[in-house]
Amino acid sequence: MIEKRDNTIMIHTARSTYQMMVGRYGHLLHLYYGPRREDLAPLPELADRGFSGNPYEAENDRTYSLDALPQEFPTLGTGDFRSPLLILRDAEGVLGCDLRFVSAEIRPGKYGLPGFPAVYDDAGETLEVTLQSTKPSLTVRLYYGVLGELDVITRAAMVCAGEDLIIEKAQTACLDFTFGEYERMIFWGRHTMERVPDRGPVNHGNFSMESRRGMSSHHYNPFMILMDPDATEDSGRCWSMQFVYSGGFKAEIEKDSYGQTRMQMGLFQDQLAYPLKAGEELVLPEVIMSFSDCGLGRLSRNHHDVIRRHLCRGPWRDAVRPVLLNSWEACYFDFDGDKILSMARSAADLGVEMIVMDDGWFGERTDDIRGLGDLWYNEARMGCTLSELVDGVHDLGLKFGIWMEPEAISENSDLYREHPDWALAVPGRSPVRSRYQLLLDFSRDDVVDEMYRRICAVLDSGADYLKWDLNRSIADVYSSGDAVPGQVLYDYVKNLYRLLEQILERYPDLLIEGCAGGGGRFDAGMLYYCPQIWCSDNTDAVDRLTIQYGTSFGYPPCTMGAHVSVVPNHQTGRVTPFATRGAVAMAGTFGYELDPRKLSSEEKAAVREQIKCFHEDAPLVMDGEYYRLSDPLADPYSAWVFVARDGSRAKVTAVRTGGADDVRAADIAVKVRGLDVDAQYVIDETGAMLAGRTLMDSGLPLPPATEEYQCYVWHLKKAR
Ligand code: GLA
Numbered sequence: 001m002i003e004k005r006d007n008t009i010m011i012h013t014a015r016s017t018y019q020m021m022v023g024r025y026g027h028l029l030h031l032y033y034g035p036r037r038e039d040l041a042p043l044p045e046l047a048d049r050g051f052s053g054n055p056y057e058a059e060n061d062r063t064y065s066l067d068a069l070p071q072e073f074p075t076l077g078t079g080d081f082r083s084p085l086l087i088l089r090d091a092e093g094v095l096g097c098d099l100r101f102v103s104a105e106i107r108p109g110k111y112g113l114p115g116f117p118a119v120y121d122d123a124g125e126t127l128e129v130t131l132q133s134t135k136p137s138l139t140v141r142l143y144y145g146v147l148g149e150l151d152v153i154t155r156a157a158m159v160c161a162g163e164d165l166i167i168e169k170a171q172t173a174c175l176d177f178t179f180g181e182y183e184r185m186i187f188w189g190r191h192t193m194e195r196v197p198d199r200g201p202v203n204h205g206n207f208s209m210e211s212r213r214g215m216s217s218h219h220y221n222p223f224m225i226l227m228d229p230d231a232t233e234d235s236g237r238c239w240s241m242q243f244v245y246s247g248g249f250k251a252e253i254e255k256d257s258y259g260q261t262r263m264q265m266g267l268f269q270d271q272l273a274y275p276l277k278a279g280e281e282l283v284l285p286e287v288i289m290s291f292s293d294c295g296l297g298r299l300s301r302n303h304h305d306v307i308r309r310h311l312c313r314g315p316w317r318d319a320v321r322p323v324l325l326n327s328w329e330a331c332y333f334d335f336d337g338d339k340i341l342s343m344a345r346s347a348a349d350l351g352v353e354m355i356v357m358d359d360g361w362f363g364e365r366t367d368d369i370r371g372l373g374d375l376w377y378n379e380a381r382m383g384c385t386l387s388e389l390v391d392g393v394h395d396l397g398l399k400f401g402i403w404m405e406p407e408a409i410s411e412n413s414d415l416y417r418e419h420p421d422w423a424l425a426v427p428g429r430s431p432v433r434s435r436y437q438l439l440l441d442f443s444r445d446d447v448v449d450e451m452y453r454r455i456c457a458v459l460d461s462g463a464d465y466l467k468w469d470l471n472r473s474i475a476d477v478y479s480s481g482d483a484v485p486g487q488v489l490y491d492y493v494k495n496l497y498r499l500l501e502q503i504l505e506r507y508p509d510l511l512i513e514g515c516a517g518g519g520g521r522f523d524a525g526m527l528y529y530c531p532q533i534w535c536s537d538n539t540d541a542v543d544r545l546t547i548q549y550g551t552s553f554g555y556p557p558c559t560m561g562a563h564v565s566v567v568p569n570h571q572t573g574r575v576t577p578f579a580t581r582g583a584v585a586m587a588g589t590f591g592y593e594l595d596p597r598k599l600s601s602e603e604k605a606a607v608r609e610q611i612k613c614f615h616e617d618a619p620l621v622m623d624g625e626y627y628r629l630s631d632p633l634a635d636p637y638s639a640w641v642f643v644a645r646d647g648s649r650a651k652v653t654a655v656r657t658g659g660a661d662d663v664r665a666a667d668i669a670v671k672v673r674g675l676d677v678d679a680q681y682v683i684d685e686t687g688a689m690l691a692g693r694t695l696m697d698s699g700l701p702l703p704p705a706t707e708e709y710q711c712y713v714w715h716l717k718k719a720r
Contacts, residue, residue, distance in 0.1 A: 002106045002127050002146060008040060009104055011144060013151045019431040020072050025057045026100035028131060029636030030070040030176045034237060035293045044068060044178040045605040053079035069257055073131065073142055075099055082262050083206055083254050090136040097138055099131035110145040115494055117244050118286045118530030119154050119310045120304035137162025150290055152306045157284040161276035168273055169350050171266025173241055173287035178260050183229045184253050187221040187550050191383045192538035195550035201695035205321035206254040212268055214248055214474025214489050215516055216523035233628055234295040240264040242303060244555055245285040246525035247493035257262060258322055260594050263296045271477050273486025288524060296626055304556035304626060311524060312502065312531040316511045320618040322353035322399050323611050324591035329565050333360040333367055341392050346596040347602060348396040350604055351611040351621055355393055356467060363413060369436045372408040373415030375454040386461040401465030402458065406451045408471060409440050409606065421480040422447050434472035443491035444481035448499050459507055468518040468530065479719035502527040513561055514632055522551065527559055532589045534561035541570040541576040541584040542657055542709055545638040548587060549628060558622045562588030579601055580711040582610040583653050590614045620644055620651050627673035632657060643674040650675065650716040656705050668697030684715035
């Protein structure tokens with residue numbers, strides 16, 4: 001609910017309140033974001049603070065300074081010397097602007113953003129605040145979206161130039177806290193080890209976390225949390241920001257000299273210099289914010305719900321995804337149509353529902369040095385037409401999926417030989433290669449249009465699923481088209497979204513799985529187009545425990561692509577039990593990444609059993625509430641539970657990770673969360689009946705292990 005009273009605006013969600021006010025000289029000040037309250041939070045005490053300037057209108061009042069007042073959209077050049085959200089340059093090179101309040105409008109329904117992914121909710125509300133600067137001439141529209149039940153407030157903005165301007169920093173959202181000690185949590189990583197949580201104090205100075213890679217990246221995820229130092233999974237206040245954007249980003253937390261803390265998130269700054277002509281507009285992509293006063297668990301579940309109900313779209317949003325078998329780790333580049341069909345036959349016999357033909361089916365792509373860009377199906381090498389292959393797979397009762405990397409180009413490709421200027425490269429400078437390849441200049445419409453044509457020519461064969469990959473970061477920021485360097489990265493992402501949207505319009509039933517060398521573009525922007533994203537190229541079940549745990553802070557498990565692969569694992573060499581690999585992959589979109597023909601008869605029986613179990617439990621993963629039950633970075637086990645929304649059942653999974661020495665020794669009891677304390681639960685696996693309170697306070701003791709990395713699964717049913 002949004003209320004406007006005199007010079008204040010109050011936003012209420014079920015359990016939080018957000019307040020802002022128009023200051024006495026027209027600046028939009030932030031008052032409060034925290035537990036729900038009806039009364040207005042006070043401004044910080046005004047005081048004369050040396051070297052903090054005052055708006056001119058304050059005359060000789062030295063106590064009113066933007067440097068010490070919390071703000072909604074601070075800009076460079078106003079006497080607020082903290083890190084600003086907006087930096088722009090006018091035609092004379094003058095930096096900064098001074099935005100003042102013009103109007104505020106409340107509308108039913110959550111706003112959308114032209115050309116950009118955004119949370120949707122017809123039952124939500126929108127607050128649009130207009131700010132204006134006269135020198136330079138500029139209007140900024142701030143959008144706040146409210147999803148009350150989920151305790152979610154989104155922010156986005158539109159910068160509208162009244163004269164020629166260059167935008168040099170453009171952050172969407174800011175939260176100012178006037179006092180208090182906080183900790184922050186960010187998610188760092190690398191290829192094959194994505195989204196490792198890192199929690200630490202907020203110290204003086206400006207902490208920034210950025211992706212300068214043109215993609216959201218494996219290295220830092222565009223999601224961060226600020227919290228009380230003693231916040232836990234189920235207690236303490238925490239605030240989050242999550243960027244609904246797939247390109248480079250910058251997130252900052254600054255603790256200033258007065259002990260105030262500013263948290264902000266937006267576009268990557270270093271290579272941004274976006275020119276706007278008078279009358280042109282720039283969308284500042286959306287940031288999802290949430291607040292929980294009962295710890296990180298609730299905060300995560302708020303993000304899970306907003307993503308899976310109000311960001312993911314299309315017929316696959318709520319549907320249980322097909323159990324797939326992907327050819328990558330089974331064959332790498334060594335396959336033809338017969339091999340795919342033969343694997344499909346064997347997979348069908350096991351209950352698998354879709355076969356995905358990964359990299360290696362097009363052009364001269366027989367290894368990763370060549371062929372990207374030549375997105376035509378190579379009949380000669382595959383030994384059949386694509387339609388024959390798709391029909392053959394469909395005849396087995398399976399769906400057919402296909403891999404593409406539409407943004408990439410190999411120098412050894414016909415596309416590159418025909419259009420060398422279509423690759424991102426700085427004239428006169430050799431481009432940076434990564435995985436032997438370059439990237440297409442997606443800031444150019446003609447390049448994107450041609451890729452659309454090529455993608456459609458393949459998808460017209462009847463494919464049901466597309467794995468959309470990207471296997472390198474952007475290093476060479478220069479376009480041979482119309483875009484100036486300072487707009488290339490932004491236009492690239494905008495055009496990527498346009499292309500994905502066009503594809504979904506043409507193939508509304510297509511299931512797209514996002515991927516970027518595993519989870520290098522696992523972000524809320526991509527989830528608008530792809531309801532699932534390959535979580536990591538690391539399929540080792542034990543490493544996956546950490547990767548999926550870290551990912552779960554901001555993203556629902558039902559969006560995490562997770563597969564069972566062979567042992568020794570191809571990335572780590574680790575050997576884990578088949579059951580453990582199954583249990584870990586079942587906490588995501590389930591599938592296999594192996595050659596089904598090579599499985600032993602015991603393994604085949606296990607696959608059949610796993611698929612049955614996946615289907616029984618899939619509604620819990622799709623719709624249930626997820627609780628983390630351990631910290632795999634600190635504990636010798638990893639555990640989680642999915643609880644049905646109506647509380648009728650729950651599935652607890654635990655894996656011992658203490659290592660060989662610890663296998664039998666460690667006494668571990670998994671304390672369950674999210675149950676009804678007063679109810680009795682029957683445990684399917686043992687027949688025992690236990691009170692919710694007991695399961696939560698004393699926990700489920702892990703029976704001694706008989707092998708390393710043993711997993712334990714308990715299905716709980718509420719008895720009364
Ligand atoms: C990336 C993906 C893998 C696979 C390969 C193919 O690394 O993450 O799953 O598709 O590319 O080249």
